[in-house]
Amino acid sequence: MTDYFSVKNPATGDLIQEVKINTEEEINLALKKGHDSFKKWSKINAHERSRLLQKWSKKINENKEEIAKVMTMENGKPLSESLGEVDYSTSYIDWYAEEAKRIYGRTIPANTESKRILVTKQPIGLVAAITPWNFPAAMMARKAAPALAAGCTFIVKPAVETPLTTIKFIELAHEAGIPEGVIQYVNGRGSMIGDLFSNSDYVRKITFTGSTPVGKELIRNSADTIKHVTMELGGHAPLIVAADADIDYAVKQTVGTKFRNAGQTCVCANRLIVHESILDEFTEKFVAEVKKLKVGNGLDEGTTVGPIINEKGFNKIVAQIKDAKEKGAEVVLGDKYDANQEKGYFFVHPTVLKNVNTDMIIMHEETFGPVAPITSFKTIEEAVELANSTPYGLAAYFFTTDYRTGTYLHDHLDFGIIGWNDGGPSAAHAPFGGMKESGLGREGGIEGIEPYLETKYMSIGGI
Numbered sequence: 256m257t258d259y260f261s262v263k264n265p266a267t268g269d270l271i272q273e274v275k276i277n278t279e280e281e282i283n284l285a286l287k288k289g290h291d292s293f294k295k296w297s298k299i300n301a302h303e304r305s306r307l308l309q310k311w312s313k314k315i316n317e318n319k320e321e322i323a324k325v326m327t328m329e330n331g332k333p334l335s336e337s338l339g340e341v342d343y344s345t346s347y348i349d350w351y352a353e354e355a356k357r358i359y360g361r362t363i364p365a366n367t368e369s370k371r372i373l374v375t376k377q378p379i380g381l382v383a384a385i386t387p388w389n390f391p392a393a394m395m396a397r398k399a400a401p402a403l404a405a406g407c408t409f410i411v412k413p414a415v416e417t418p419l420t421t422i423k424f425i426e427l428a429h430e431a432g433i434p435e436g437v438i439q440y441v442n443g444r445g446s447m448i449g450d451l452f453s454n455s456d457y458v459r460k461i462t463f464t465g466s467t468p469v470g471k472e473l474i475r476n477s478a479d480t481i482k483h484v485t486m487e488l489g490g491h492a493p494l495i496v497a498a499d500a501d502i503d504y505a506v507k508q509t510v511g512t513k514f515r516n517a518g519q520t521c522v523c524a525n526r527l528i529v530h531e532s533i534l535d536e537f538t539e540k541f542v543a544e545v546k547k548l549k550v551g552n553g554l555d556e557g558t559t560v561g562p563i564i565n566e567k568g569f570n571k572i573v574a575q576i577k578d579a580k581e582k583g584a585e586v587v588l589g590d591k592y593d594a595n596q597e598k599g600y601f602f603v604h605p606t607v608l609k610n611v612n613t614d615m616i617i618m619h620e621e622t623f624g625p626v627a628p629i630t631s632f633k634t635i636e637e638a639v640e641l642a643n644s645t646p647y648g649l650a651a652y653f654f655t656t657d658y659r660t661g662t663y664l665h666d667h668l669d670f671g672i673i674g675w676n677d678g679g680p681s682a683a684h685a686p687f688g689g690m691k692e693s694g695l696g697r698e699g700g701i702e703g704i705e706p707y708l709e710t711k712y713m714s715i716g717g718i
């Protein structure tokens with residue numbers, strides 16, 4: 256009997272589509288197909304791989320409106336954000352279509368005249384990816400594009416909440432002429448597919464974006480077959496506003512980074528750390544700006560904050576706000592909900608909390624919701640200590656017009672991505688990734704293709 260899971264619109268709870276759950280046998284066959292296809296794909300010259308990636312990007316662009324609509328329906332984010340995510344995704348495909356042609360080797364001077372030493376790069380083999388629901392297109396594209404550019408084959412398991420965008424992307428890759436065995440998807444329960452990927456001898460690399468506990472499990476399970484791993488995991492981004500910051504500018508940028516995707520992003524500002532001398536002014540201007548946000552169905556004109564992806568996510572947000580209130584936080588705005596458990600939709604109105612302290616769960620746990628907790632600091636050293644007091648190290652932001660404060664913060668913050676007067680630092684041409692428990696490896700930039708390559712060294716003697 257064939258099993259299906261339901262993909263529902265988180266803004267309404269309505270069914271969008273039933274998606275087939277792949278059996279263990281089908282998944283193993285897909286892994287074999289990916290492995291077998293590697294022999295041919297890895298030998299296709301880099302210029303041809305580049306051309307195919309360009310065609311894929313073009314096809315996605317031609318179908319941009321339709322993909323964005325599907326994305327908004329399954330994820331809930333405003334349509335404008337979905338359109339932006341499609342562009343962001345193709346920017347990775349375009350970037351790696353170029354990088355395919357720049358996988359250089361090296362020659363090394365030998366210690367004898369009779370030898371030559373060559374260093375070359377080769378693709379590592381079949382790559383298995385597992386992706387989250389919050390960026391259903393981009394998290395897949397920034398893994399698939401460098402993998403294919405390097406000459407690897409690729410298989411992905413999208414999140415059960417948002418498989419439709421991924422399916423569409425991969426159908427378009429096939430339409431663009433990328434062979435079916437080179438890029439594939441499978442659907443089903445995470446732990447089952449994760450185990451099959453981790454235990455398979457065909458898979459040479461696991462690349463994962465998602466929560467830190469699942470990332471740790473995948474690293475452990477990949478140990479037996481010594482697979483390469485790239486892990487893009489959770490975050491708990493601090494955002495520091497120094498006394499000399501341009502407050503109006505900082506407020507606008509903070510609203511952007513905090514409330515994009517209803518606060519359900521791994522790099523979203525989770526802890527607002529504001530200098531005590533500007534705390535009142537910042538809070539007042541921030542609240543005025545947050546009040547302009549409009550909660551609703553992402554397909555409706557003017558919506559800027561969509562629903563929370565599911566009940567589990569909603570409950571976590573509500574519990575964090577409740578805990579903060581019980582421990583002395585003051586609600587300046589929000590703490591309002593529009594939820595219907597029976598129908599299956601859960602909205603949280605943008606919420607601003609002040610008088611927040613480190614006893615509160617919200618200062619330690621990723622929120623993944625439209626809640627901005629504000630705390631204050633006296634000295635820049637204190638701000639750094641607070642910012643770094645987390646096992647996470649993905650993104651950090653700060654606002655200052657003083658270059659000494661800026662360089663000090665850059666040097667002392669233990670985070671892989673830093674936005675200095677910049678609430679949106681992520682770009683295809685730059686390395687994205689975290690330190691500490693936020694992950695291993697980088698995606699984007701010249702760094703983003705290296706994890707898909709092996710280094711081979713050859714010593715030629717007797718010359």
Ligand code: NAD
Nearest residue numbers: 386387388413414445446449465466469487488489490521
């Ligand atoms: P999640 O870890 O629950 O799920 C992510 C993916 O893993 C999904 O496809 C899911 O089906 C699958 N999965 C679940 N359990 C699994 C298991 N035992 N083995 C293998 N796969 C399994 O995370 P989520 O709730 O979907 O996404 C939110 C998390 O992702 C947040 O922690 C967020 O910070 C993180 N994230 C990180 C980045 C980054 O680049 N660092 C980007 C986006 C999201």
